[in-house]
Amino acid sequence: MSATVAADHILQTRGVSHQLGAYVVGTAFARGGATCAFALGDGTLHVAPRAGGGWRRVAVHDGAALALAADAGPAGYLSGGDDGRFRLVGEDAADIATFGMKWVEHVASFTDSKSRLLACAVGRQVHLFNGDGKQLKTLDHPSSVTGLLFDAKGKRIVASHYNGASLWFVAARTDSPRRLEWKGSHTGIAISPDGDSVVTAMQENALHGWRLNDGQHLRMTGYPGKTRALSFTRNGKWLATSGADAIVLWPFFGGGPTNKSPTELAGGDGVICTLVAAHPQQDVVAAGFADGLVVLADIAAARILPVCGPGRGPVSALAWSADGGQLAFGTETGFAALVNFSKQD
Amino acid sequence: MTDTPGPKVPVTVLTGYLGAGKTTLLNRILSEQHGRKYAVVINEFGELGVDNDLVVDTDEEVFEMNNGCICCTVRGDLIRIVGGLMKRRDRFDGIIIETTGLANPAPVAQTFFVDDTVRDRTRLDAIITVVDARHLPQRLEDSHEAADQIAFADVIVLNKIDLVTPDELEAVAAAVRLRNPFAKIHHATRGNVPIAELLDQGAFDLDRVLAGHPDFLGADSHExxxxxxxxxxxxxxxxxxxxxxxxxxxxxxxxxxxxxxxxxxxxxxxxxxxxxxxxxxxxxxxxxxxxxxxxxxxxxxxxxxxxxxxxxxxxxxxxxxxxx
Missing domain, CATH: 3.30.1220.10 (CobW-like, C-terminal domain)
Structure with missing residues (x-):
């Protein structure tokens, strides 16, 4: 039995996959949990029922999809494209807002029992909407927004850009953000589950962070490449990152991450990790690599479980379902898969 | 080891001082029947007279790298745009970037050296600078940028030659040569230069670094x-x-x-x-x-x-x- 077959064992026994024919830009699970979706560089969205059955293709953008997130509602998806459209995709696709020539590069949503919020980033502006798609406000930034997130409670929205990040209170009457400053180009953002640490990826193959309660700066360096994915584990203990030839995990405990060495997992073969996604419940991280390899890494045990062997293109999309039972991933060459990790009879 | 699909995308940078005829040249390139599709990155939307479904409107966003090198400035917007365009790589054959008239070309060029993703996916083919033959002497007097744009060029389109006398043309060509001996110079009116002389030049390929065999007469030494x-x-x-x-x-x-x-x-x-x-x-x-x-x-x-x-x-x- 060859190594490739062994590496594909989980994909073959627990996965459903398709060659979709275009760059997989992103993947996400609907909040209700019934489906997952893959957004593609040809502007289509492919919706896969988690229970099995055929995947449904929806034409969404005239151009490439650039960003995908679950809608705040239970079934749909939010999609941003280089056709300037911020769209809600359910059975069909419908505009939430349009921005002409500008690209809609980031989308995000939040939902809890009290509120539903949608957001998209277009150039220097972040547009905030209620769950029905009614625009609430526009937030201006000093330069183009490169990353956009709600915090875990939906109270704040954070955006990365040149020379730092901006932290906005969603419900504030006056829109003056807390500016987190650090010189340089910040290209992506994460916020810890407790909402106290904001971390950005930087052009210079490093991460920068701010501890919000005491304003302390956090510095995490040593990457051979740019970090595209930042993902905190559920309990906030670890920040999993891509950009090295291993999964790099920074400890956010015991005085870390500054002056602490990160833990490295699944390294050693010289292939760059392109994406990471922390499991929503356990100290487990999924990671995708530039050769197409997808693995799960158990942090405490330092054990690696291959999910999908190399050879299907650089991994360009990776996401867990909220219950942690399923993992979706896709590659630059159009391969897309949905793998079921829940107990099987 | 990155499993990068497909060959690198050639990128042509189009610079030129305000009013030199950049947009006219761009419209010529896009309207000519060359059977190729270009993604076009522009700053001043509305001037483009050609329908092109791959026009990207951007704000030039230059930043300094934190690498201890003060002149190492990079166009962050281009890094994002190149990344975005790569998601629909099969839809175009090359990228043309038009800079604003006052732009210093260095950040655009440096972007192609500094950013790994851009380096892996694209190659800087050539910097083309459009020069207004009539107004160049004055531009050189009153702005740094006009000289920088000539200095960075691999190809120079000496445009609007119908508006100058032969003597003036000779003087302006000499002024260009003095500042850049290895660029290819094309004389033009309304940007009428054959596309083959502009695109696919390979000017930044190392094996063509001095392909133009600049004349080694050397300029006067003005310390x-x-x-x-x-x-x-x-x-x-x-x-x-x-x-x-x-x-x-x-x-x-x-x-x-x-x-x-x-x-x-x-x-x-x-x-x-x-x-x-x-x-x-x-x-x-x-x-x-x-x-x-x-x-x-x-x-x-x-x-x-x-x-x-x-x-x-x-x-x-x-x-x-x-x-x-």
Missing amino acids: HNEDVRSLSFEVETPIDPERFNAWIGALLAERGGDLLRTKGILSYAGEDRRFAFQAVHMIADGDFIGPWKPGEPRSSRIVFIGRNLNRPQLRRGFESCQAA
């Missing part, structure tokens, strides 16, 4: 001249790589702000292949290219384009790199 000049040197004795690296590294670190572009073809001692070298300000790139041709004189040549060029000092420096 401490604030204007852009070029200087070139040639030595017959083979170069010691270690000495050259030490000298050029220190020179670029110290004077990189003034050195807009540096290009060289070197004959290393004991090496049958030519070594090609180029730099944009402080960012350098070099590699061995094909072997010397039989019978070809193995001399080492280097060209500097920049401000405040000190001829004796640069000459002594280059000569000190010769193998003992």
Whole structure:
């Protein structure tokens, strides 16, 4: 039995996959949990029922999809494209807002029992909407927004850009953000589950962070490449990152991450990790690599479980379902898969 | 080891001072029936007279790299746009980037050296600068940028020649040559240059670094001249790589702000292949290219384009790199 077959064992026994024919830009699970979706560089969205059955293709953008997130509602998806459209995709696709020539590069949503919020980033502006798609406000930034997130409670929205990040209170009457400053180009953002640490990826193959309660700066360096994915584990203990030839995990405990060495997992073969996604419940991280390899890494045990062997293109999309039972991933060459990790009879 | 699908996308940068005729040239390129599709990155939407479904409107966003190099500025918006365009790679054959009239071309060029993703997916094909033959003398008087744009060019379109006399044209061509001896110059009215002379030039490929064989007559040495000049040197004795690296590294670190572009073809001692070298300000790139041709004189040549060029000092420096 060859190594490739062994590496594909989980994909073959627990996965459903398709060659979709275009760059997989992103993947996400609907909040209700019934489906997952893959957004593609040809502007289509492919919706896969988690229970099995055929995947449904929806034409969404005239151009490439650039960003995908679950809608705040239970079934749909939010999609941003280089056709300037911020769209809600359910059975069909419908505009939430349009921005002409500008690209809609980031989308995000939040939902809890009290509120539903949608957001998209277009150039220097972040547009905030209620769950029905009614625009609430526009937030201006000093330069183009490169990353956009709600915090875990939906109270704040954070955006990365040149020379730092901006932290906005969603419900504030006056829109003056807390500016987190650090010189340089910040290209992506994460916020810890407790909402106290904001971390950005930087052009210079490093991460920068701010501890919000005491304003302390956090510095995490040593990457051979740019970090595209930042993902905190559920309990906030670890920040999993891509950009090295291993999964790099920074400890956010015991005085870390500054002056602490990160833990490295699944390294050693010289292939760059392109994406990471922390499991929503356990100290487990999924990671995708530039050769197409997808693995799960158990942090405490330092054990690696291959999910999908190399050879299907650089991994360009990776996401867990909220219950942690399923993992979706896709590659630059159009391969897309949905793998079921829940107990099987 | 990155499993990058497909060949690198050629990128052409189009610069030129306000009113030089950049947009006219761009419209010509796009409307000509060449059977190719281009993604076009522009700043001033509305002027483009051609329907193109791949026009990207951007705000030029320059930032300084935190790498201790003050002149290392990069266009962050281009990094994002190239990343976005790669998601629909099959929809176009090349990328054309139009800069604003007042733009310094250095950040655009440096972006293609500095960012890994951009380097992996694209190659800078050539910088084309459109020059208004009639107004160039005045532009050179009143702005830094006009000279920078000429200095950075691989191809110069000397436009609007119908508006000048033959004497004026000769003078303006000489003014261009003085600042950039290795660019290809095309005379034009309303940007009428054959597309084949503009696109797919490979000007930034190391193996074509000095393909244009700039004339080595050399300009007058104006020390401490604030204007852009070029200087070139040639030595017959083979170069010691270690000495050259030490000298050029220190020179670029110290004077990189003034050195807009540096290009060289070197004959290393004991090496049958030519070594090609180029730099944009402080960012350098070099590699061995094909072997010397039989019978070809193995001399080492280097060209500097920049401000405040000190001829004796640069000459002594280059000569000190010769193998003992």
